[in-house]
Amino acid sequence: MSRSFMRGAMDFDAMDKEELRKYLDFLMWHYRVVDAFWYVAIEEELGADRADHFNERVWDKAAGLAAESIVKRFDVRVKGLDGLIAAQRYFPWAIIVGYDIERSGDEMILSVPECPVQKARLARSLGEYNCKEMHRREFTSFARAIDPAIRVECIHAPLDPHPPERVCQWRFTMDAP
Numbered sequence: 289m290s291r292s293f294m295r296g297a298m299d300f301d302a303m304d305k306e307e308l309r310k311y312l313d314f315l316m317w318h319y320r321v322v323d324a325f326w327y328v329a330i331e332e333e334l335g336a337d338r339a340d341h342f343n344e345r346v347w348d349k350a351a352g353l354a355a356e357s358i359v360k361r362f363d364v365r366v367k368g369l370d371g372l373i374a375a376q377r378y379f380p381w382a383i384i385v386g387y388d389i390e391r392s393g394d395e396m397i398l399s400v401p402e403c404p405v406q407k408a409r410l411a412r413s414l415g416e417y418n419c420k421e422m423h424r425r426e427f428t429s430f431a432r433a434i435d436p437a438i439r440v441e442c443i444h445a446p447l448d449p450h451p452p453e454r455v456c457q458w459r460f461t462m463d464a465p
Contacts, residue, residue, distance in 0.1 A: 397457060
């Protein structure tokens with residue numbers, strides 16, 4: 289009887305562009321699935337308030353670590369809003385969700401036209417998830433890792449009323465020098 293042992297999971301160097309893209313799509317999908325099931329499991333066991341509490345803590349920490357890693361791995365050297373925009377290009381949730389980012393003068397507006405989490409909840413008649421505090425902590429932690437002078441303000445996020453073309457919107461500005 290022969291045994292097969294797996295030492296290295298994937299040989300990315302042997303994959304062509306299409307295979308790499310498929311695998312990246314899988315990783316993004318899996319990232320979403322783990323996040324969703326983690327939250328649902330906590331909610332079922334401990335209730336929505338506790339699930340929200342832990343989700344806020346996790347995303348506060350995870351977003352800051354992601355930004356620090358992005359800065360190092362992808363050599364993001366600029367600070368301020370330009371640095372934030374450059375780093376967001378690599379952030380998995382920015383890729384999954386498809387943030388619309390507009391920069392005008394001394395502010396950046398991040399809009400979410402369609403949120404996969406909210407879309408899934410509404411499809412299951414669960415109502416929107418109150419994500420404002422979680423995203424405030426996520427965006428603040430991420431921005432602070434890029435430049436501590438960046439400030440985050442929620443324009444609207446569920447459960448706030450919002451226009452049909454947008455789920456949430458956030459303003460990023462710089463502290464006055």
